[in-house]
Amino acid sequence: MSRNRRADADVAPSILLVDKPGGMTSHDVVARARRALSVRRIGHAGTLDPMATGLLVLGVGTATRLLGYLSGHDKTYEATVRLGQSTVTDDREGEVLTTTPAGHLDDDAVRAALAAQTGPLRQVPSSVSAVKVDGRRSYDRVRAGEEVVLEPRAVTVHRLEVHRISRPAPDLVDVEVTVVCTAGTYIRAIARDAGAALGVGGHLTALRRTASGPFRTEQAAPVEDAAAALLAGGGRGVLGLTGAATAVFPARALTAEEATALGHGQRVPATGRAGLTAAVDPDGRLVALVEDAGAGARVAVGFPPG
Template sequence: MTSHDVVAQARRALSVRKVGHAGTLDPMATGLLVLGVGTATRLLGYVGGHDKTYEATIRLGQSTVTDDREGEVLSATAAAHLDDDAVRSALAAQTGPLQQVPSAVSAVKVDGRRSYDRVRAGETVELAARSVTVHRLEVHRVTRPTPDLVDVDVTVDCTAGTYIRAIARDAGAALGVGGHLTALRRTASGPFTVAQAGVVEDAAASLVAGGGAGFLPLTEAARVVFPERRLTTEEARALGYGQRIPATGSGGLHAAVAPDGRLAALVEDAGSTARVTVGFPPP
């Protein structure tokens, strides 16, 4: 399923239109997708930029049009001569700060159109490199499904915007045999993990029931992502009118929580006061 498919399922399950997602998943990918429903969609833009964790299988010995298993094979070069140390070394080089060129078949926009739409229309697309950071790339297993192919199971911790497909492509290119992804699963997005998640219909049922797998109330979700700023009744009222309140005293966004436990706003210090960045009016 695409991220759009998941949102459509959630809309049907909940009979609501206002559903969004944070952090797009490739169609071949599985795992965690964070959704926001109703007012919670206002939180999504501040959630998707967190670090991500993926489990993936990289195949060395073939390159594809899409840098994953769904694309046509462009070239095949026997990887039989590669020992495990060479494979691990090439993947270790894909850690730290990187200048990474996204796959041409990606959602990156070029002059207002998705790159993959341009490629499918027969255009040749060259995307600019972007700065990403791979914090950790752990190799769990190296296997050889055929004499000429090498499969590598890895876990990757990285910044938002990192393409795991590009890691497979670039490691394969460095080894001279080509590479692509055969499996990809997102297991964490910022503080949210796949262990907390549920399939769409179950998560929707949990929301309706007010608790259960796959559902976090808005205030709880904000507390997980941001430091909490406890409000007085007067401060909560002031934020409701768009007014400023005394500064929190530390940088960055804070979840401003009213005395009744309701998320009133995301606030950020601006000098001696804190101002509303995103408001969450009472229902």
């Protein structure tokens, strides 16, 4: 270990709520957090495209064990859909493929096309997405000149609210929307498919994630500020491991004996709840996520002390 690198155990296991700027990959954000904290064990829950801004959830130290249980929750996005052009990437960063005048579309037609992108959907991800095809990212195959056709996947758009429709040019229509959806939904695919249904093509010009599960951008901070707050003992952009887990899952207060038993991988009496429960010891430390299995509750993932 270099003299300047801390042992991961020297930094409290925590969740960082980062407000990602545009132009950075999620991996870039993780790399910045690693440099700022001088620790290696950091990951993220749910990728954001480089163009996108907003909430990116990071786990530090043993909090990385929690990330897989945070990424599957519903997401909220603010986005701008441009009708009249389609692009290679279904967003503004890709080469324009087609340009079809959209100036004739009235607001009712635009709203109807977007309303059709709500509810349960079979959505085909963009070919330049992070979906793996035979072990390789789809976007890597596309950049290598391969033709990639991805299988549709089941997603649900719970709500799509149109806030504003404008016409920045005679042949273009811009639509500002809020989308609440399940994890794995591609907002740029909504833009693409609505534009295709209208016969004019569509893509995203702006995308911001404002919520992931119970976490909001109002709680977030730039990555270096969140890292500094963690080192200072807390502040904006930082959630302790117990606070993060109990924000997502029901809490179960353990006795000292139960905490010891779970720490050894043993079962404790059932919680009486369906799904995962955050098991917390008398000192307020997250011991494990547990789930009922018959008369007992077993450890789904443990968080050892230290």
